[in-house]
Amino acid sequence: MGWHTTKDLDAFLTAASGFLRARAVENTVLITVADGLRLRALDVYGDTPPRFGWWHDAEGTVGAAFLETPPWPPLLTQAPVEAVAELADVWGSREDPLLGVRGERATVEAFADAWRSRTGVAAEPGKGIRLFRLGELTPPEPAPAGRARTARADDRELLVEWHEAFAGEIGEPSPNAGAFVDDRLGHGGLTLWEVDGVPVSMAGNTRALAGMVRVVAVYTPPAHRGRGYAGAATAVVSRAARDAGTAEVVLFTDLANPTSNALYRRLGYRPVQDHAAVTYSPAGGR
Numbered sequence: 031m032g033w034h035t036t037k038d039l040d041a042f043l044t045a046a047s048g049f050l051r052a053r054a055v056e057n058t059v060l061i062t063v064a065d066g067l068r069l070r071a072l073d074v075y076g077d078t079p080p081r082f083g084w085w086h087d088a089e090g091t092v093g094a095a096f097l098e099t100p101p102w103p104p105l106l107t108q109a110p111v112e113a114v115a116e117l118a119d120v121w122g123s124r125e126d127p128l129l130g131v132r133g134e135r136a137t138v139e140a141f142a143d144a145w146r147s148r149t150g151v152a153a154e155p156g157k158g159i160r161l162f163r164l165g166e167l168t169p170p171e172p173a174p175a176g177r178a179r180t181a182r183a184d185d186r187e188l189l190v191e192w193h194e195a196f197a198g199e200i201g202e203p204s205p206n207a208g209a210f211v212d213d214r215l216g217h218g219g220l221t222l223w224e225v226d227g228v229p230v231s232m233a234g235n236t237r238a239l240a241g242m243v244r245v246v247a248v249y250t251p252p253a254h255r256g257r258g259y260a261g262a263a264t265a266v267v268s269r270a271a272r273d274a275g276t277a278e279v280v281l282f283t284d285l286a287n288p289t290s291n292a293l294y295r296r297l298g299y300r301p302v303q304d305h306a307a308v309t310y311s312p313a314g315g316r
């Protein structure tokens with residue numbers, strides 16, 4: 031029983047992939063990020079190599095995992111209480127400071143308690159987000175002006191600009207935005223809503239993995255907001271995933287944004303679980 035940590039992506043996937051895919055909806059981000067690292071390069075998120083870990087019980091069954099792609103803090107799956115306590119000990123021996131943790135709310139709160147018990151350092155609460163799963167899709171009626179189309183290579187400059195603007199608005203780093211745009215263009219994973227030939231909104235989607243697609247990067251520039259473009263683009267992306275035979279279509283919303291939460295509920299998305307983040311100062315993360 032215990033944690034195994036590594037910088038070897040293949041070792042992580044061999045050990046933890048079955049565990050992650052057994053609950054693909056809840057583990058959507060770990061699954062898609064690990065797959066992106068496999069397809070592209072380990073340095074796509076930054077120069078610091080990613081780190082991975084998995085925990086198994088006394089019978090050898092994997093029951094928890096984490097993935098860390100600096101500059102983002104580690105992302106935890108749901109985990110048994112004993113695994114969370116052990117992880118605080120594992121990370122207590124890190125050479126570099128632990129600057130935060132993300133994941134399902136109860137697990138993150140349990141880790142913050144374990145870290146405080148070990149170090150005496152309390153966490154600062156970060157952003158809360160909510161995971162939604164699509165039930166019966168209900169597209170906007172009436173639809174806004176315009177139409178949807180799949181983004182093309184000649185849209186790249188605009189798409190990079192919008193990805194960077196989106197990241198800035200949600201307060202997250204945006205290293206290598208161009209690489210993520212290129213990857214999504216490569217599998218038809220970006221949709222534009224345009225009016226009179228002018229793009230006014232976008233919505234993206236991950237590759238289908240483990241019977242799951244996640245809607246990502248839903249963004250409308252400020253000048254075009256309030257007209258229903260984001261909802262229409264999201265509905266198109268969601269419908270395309272369902273029509274392709276994907277069993278589960280999911281997305282995340284910022285709990286502090288009532289507009290987006292209400293929008294996705296109207297489209298037919300239903301809450302699955304809440305996620306949370308905590309942060310530590312470099313001195314406190316030891």
